[in-house]
Amino acid sequence: MTRHDPLVYLPRARVQEFKKDSMIYEPNRPADHLYLVISGRVRIYYCAYDGTQTLLRITSTEQFFGEACLMTGTLSEEHAIAMETTQVMAWTPAEIEDRIQRDPMLGLALIEYCASHNLILQERVAAMAALKTGTRVALSLIQLADSMGKATPEGTIRIRGLTHQSIADYAGTSREIVTSEMNRLRRAGHLAYSRGLLDVSRAALVELLRQEQFRGDGAPQTLAAKQ
Amino acid sequence: MTRHDPLVYLPRARVQEFKKDSMIYEPNRPADHLYLVISGRVRIYYCAYDGTQTLLRITSTEQFFGEACLMTGTLSEEHAIAMETTQVMAWTPAEIEDRIQRDPMLGLALIEYCASHNLILQERVAAMAALKTGTRVALSLIQLADSMGKATPEGTIRIRGLTHQSIADYAGTSREIVTSEMNRLRRAGHLAYSRGLLDVSRAALVELLRQEQFRGDGAPQTLAAKQ
Numbered sequence: 001m002t003r004h005d006p007l008v009y010l011p012r013a014r015v016q017e018f019k020k021d022s023m024i025y026e027p028n029r030p031a032d033h034l035y036l037v038i039s040g041r042v043r044i045y046y047c048a049y050d051g052t053q054t055l056l057r058i059t060s061t062e063q064f065f066g067e068a069c070l071m072t073g074t075l076s077e078e079h080a081i082a083m084e085t086t087q088v089m090a091w092t093p094a095e096i097e098d099r100i101q102r103d104p105m106l107g108l109a110l111i112e113y114c115a116s117h118n119l120i121l122q123e124r125v126a127a128m129a130a131l132k133t134g135t136r137v138a139l140s141l142i143q144l145a146d147s148m149g150k151a152t153p154e155g156t157i158r159i160r161g162l163t164h165q166s167i168a169d170y171a172g173t174s175r176e177i178v179t180s181e182m183n184r185l186r187r188a189g190h191l192a193y194s195r196g197l198l199d200v201s202r203a204a205l206v207e208l209l210r211q212e213q214f215r216g217d218g219a220p221q222t223l224a225a226k227q
Numbered sequence: 228m229t230r231h232d233p234l235v236y237l238p239r240a241r242v243q244e245f246k247k248d249s250m251i252y253e254p255n256r257p258a259d260h261l262y263l264v265i266s267g268r269v270r271i272y273y274c275a276y277d278g279t280q281t282l283l284r285i286t287s288t289e290q291f292f293g294e295a296c297l298m299t300g301t302l303s304e305e306h307a308i309a310m311e312t313t314q315v316m317a318w319t320p321a322e323i324e325d326r327i328q329r330d331p332m333l334g335l336a337l338i339e340y341c342a343s344h345n346l347i348l349q350e351r352v353a354a355m356a357a358l359k360t361g362t363r364v365a366l367s368l369i370q371l372a373d374s375m376g377k378a379t380p381e382g383t384i385r386i387r388g389l390t391h392q393s394i395a396d397y398a399g400t401s402r403e404i405v406t407s408e409m410n411r412l413r414r415a416g417h418l419a420y421s422r423g424l425l426d427v428s429r430a431a432l433v434e435l436l437r438q439e440q441f442r443g444d445g446a447p448q449t450l451a452a453k454q
Contacts (some may be wrong), residue, residue, distance in 0.1 A: 107334020129399030172356030
């Protein structure tokens, strides 16, 4: 989808490893690097005072996180925690700036990366405002499949180790509603799950959202982009 | 807050004028330029099939919109409509790319611009998932004041021509709830409004959100950034 891949323009950096459940950054120790996942997965979330978590995204291989460090003087309330043993490379804002000065294509690539995140976030804001909860769960599954899933030979997208609670934290609803909605989608043949593996029929979910749209719901834009 | 101001690095472009209520782009005629507001204001929103609008943001002087055009092959569901007579400058993706190649600082500046939008959007996603509706209205007022308000000598921020319906479209709630919540905030002395002018006591609203936070709500991050 993007013309410019940031990975092409970044110098290799030392690989750091984080054990499962270890904190990479948090508000009291905010991100001071732009991170790239080499292997594993990282959960990026907000945590409210009462412990309510909102899952912002799950970053997996070849995806970035910690981009708030590129903005001077900004305090971020993000938490980043390794969901499994995770290897990352990291660059300081000064290193990124220096590299962009030498190779402006990195700048273009990171603009596209941030702009594509903006689209996904805008779609979530619109979905939360306009879509029914069930439709939001379907949209969340599509977005999570796109960001962390792997295509299977059967044409579905497989997601490993995604709990119903995580989906609820992402969609902004309760685990009970996610479980009930996923049962409904499973009975309709749109997804299958067992032993920590979730297989999503992306095309079927997109079709479902299109039908919802014609029944008066929102029109998620990143779906069109992925067709 | 940002170190690099994109305006410093962009060449002057021809000024275009849009009359009040004219469409600058929409899904059938998507943005093919990055736009900068010279004067006036532009409403950026999603429109669902049944007419439900989600207000993504209101861009005013010296702010950009249409950045989805910087991502190849992306279809955007955004609508952009002039709220009043509005003058803009615009650059094609090729012009932006060419300029970044010659001056990498423009790349850095646009990364920061997009990253700051990401923070605001993430905060809205978290707020919609975790905050009570009343608190979301207060957060929306702060974000709208930051993006389109002007500081007054009295220490408040003045917003012109913002309807309760627009605030509702932004917060993802109904106009009735916004009106009731704004009456509550007015009685508490946190805002005043008359004849299309809304004066917001930003510090009081931030304090209110902090108190909510200690009662178990989310901790909006762009607030801290603006202190």
